[in-house]
Amino acid sequence: MPDTTEYEATFAFVDADSDGLISAQEYADLMHRLGDTCTEAQALAAIEAMDQDGDGLVTLDEFIGYMSDHEA
Template identity: 85%
Template sequence: MPDTNEYATTFAFVDADSDGRISAQEYADLMHRLGDSCTEDQALGAIKAMDEDGDGLITLDEFTAYMSDTRS
């Protein structure tokens, strides 16, 4: 398993309510802040791509695993 410390700061930035999970709404809000248009369906699709346990939310471990896979 990759080291979560490498991604913890980015994860915390996206996790606006600091509950330890990233929701589709938090993802969409980030995309809007970055100047990108992001529909609800696009946000849900991005979350689904990272969501390993199917709860509709991204944990730091899931985020780390996804980011590590995309960097390979």
């Protein structure tokens, strides 16, 4: 299992505007940069899966929690 610093580095990479939150738009932009297709609905669903407080954004703690729970 990766340690939290690896998750923090990944989070910082996705958090394009460095506001400490990952939005659906940032998620979709990352998927497009990686050459993947991602609809607005898919991006919203991905954020919703990680978003624990229902504000539509993912914090570092939410991201770490999600990644830790879904480690293969």
